[in-house]
Amino acid sequence: MGKHVLTPELTVLVAERFKALGEAARLQILDALRRRELTVSEIIEATGLGQANVSKHLQLLHSLGFVSRRKDGLYVYYSIGDKDVFQLCDIMCGRLEAETKARRKLLAG
Amino acid sequence: MGKHVLTPELTVLVAERFKALGEAARLQILDALRRRELTVSEIIEATGLGQANVSKHLQLLHSLGFVSRRKDGLYVYYSIGDKDVFQLCDIMCGRLEAETKARRKLLAG
DNA sequence: CAACCATATTACCAGATGGTGATTCAATCT
DNA sequence: AGATTGAATCACCATCTGGTAATATGGTTG
Numbered sequence: 074m075g076k077h078v079l080t081p082e083l084t085v086l087v088a089e090r091f092k093a094l095g096e097a098a099r100l101q102i103l104d105a106l107r108r109r110e111l112t113v114s115e116i117i118e119a120t121g122l123g124q125a126n127v128s129k130h131l132q133l134l135h136s137l138g139f140v141s142r143r144k145d146g147l148y149v150y151y152s153i154g155d156k157d158v159f160q161l162c163d164i165m166c167g168r169l170e171a172e173t174k175a176r177r178k179l180l181a182g
Numbered sequence: 183m184g185k186h187v188l189t190p191e192l193t194v195l196v197a198e199r200f201k202a203l204g205e206a207a208r209l210q211i212l213d214a215l216r217r218r219e220l221t222v223s224e225i226i227e228a229t230g231l232g233q234a235n236v237s238k239h240l241q242l243l244h245s246l247g248f249v250s251r252r253k254d255g256l257y258v259y260y261s262i263g264d265k266d267v268f269q270l271c272d273i274m275c276g277r278l279e280a281e282t283k284a285r286r287k288l289l290a291g
Numbered sequence: 292c293a294a295c296c297a298t299a300t301t302a303c304c305a306g307a308t309g310g311t312g313a314t315t316c317a318a319t320c321t
Numbered sequence: 322a323g324a325t326t327g328a329a330t331c332a333c334c335a336t337c338t339g340g341t342a343a344t345a346t347g348g349t350t351g
Contacts, residue, residue, distance in 0.1 A: 076275075079275075084209045088209050091204035100197050101193060104193070112298090113297070125300080130339090146349070155277060163186055233329095240329095
């Protein structure tokens with residue numbers, strides 16, 4: 074912990090990346106890609122989001138390195154570009170779990 | 183990895199928390215609290231942000247459990263409520279480091 | 292080449308968000 | 322009680338952002 078010093082410039086870059094994960098739609102997309110790479114159409118189907126919307130989210134995720142792209146004929150395949158994402162989500166989920174437990178304990182006690 | 187299943191509801195909660203970290207001003211505040219608890223005035227001085235602004239950010243960070251509060255007389259002391267935050271930042275910084283290295287390598291090669 | 296398909300891009304709107312000045316609230320001090 | 326101080330809240334504005342319909346782009350197929 075504390076391995077990295079948060080200079081102002083670095084802070085902006087880190088915030089930019091957290092912000093990208095701070096949108097349920099984008100987390101849905103990343104989660105959909107957890108098992109295997111998918112085409113845009115498959116992502117649309119898996120998430121229920123609109124086409125233009127998915128495309129926009131994918132551009133952002135790709136520009137930040139969260140997903141990779143591979144074009145094959147008519148299709149574009151997207152895949153997870155950084156497995157750390159799920160580690161980040163797991164830490165957040167762990168926090169939520171702890172929160173929920175604490176709340177339950179409070180209500181019970 | 184994959185310890186947690188991302189249900190739609192959980193996704194929203196996780197996104198909400200990432201979004202809170204997706205703002206440079208809030209990361210600045212958390213970073214300022216890294217060494218020790220601070221009063222609001224000290225946070226204002228450390229970050230250079232406006233008073234109302236800091237207060238608003240602190241409300242959000244507190245509502246999500248990222249910071250704790252303790253009132254003592256006229257002052258309100260804030261401190262880190264969850265050390266995991268820095269672990270999350272470190273992972274993000276690690277990603278950025280890897281990105282930068284890859285970009286350098288690309289330019290050099 | 293024309294029709295077609297998957298994806299990207301554009302234009303646009305509604306709602307959310309960060310920043311700020313003014314005001315209020317709460318606690319302390321004279 | 323009145324003045325003072327630190328912090329929270331309110332009101333407001335400018336900007337950003339997600340969603341969507343329409344259009345454009347690039348590739349494929351008949």
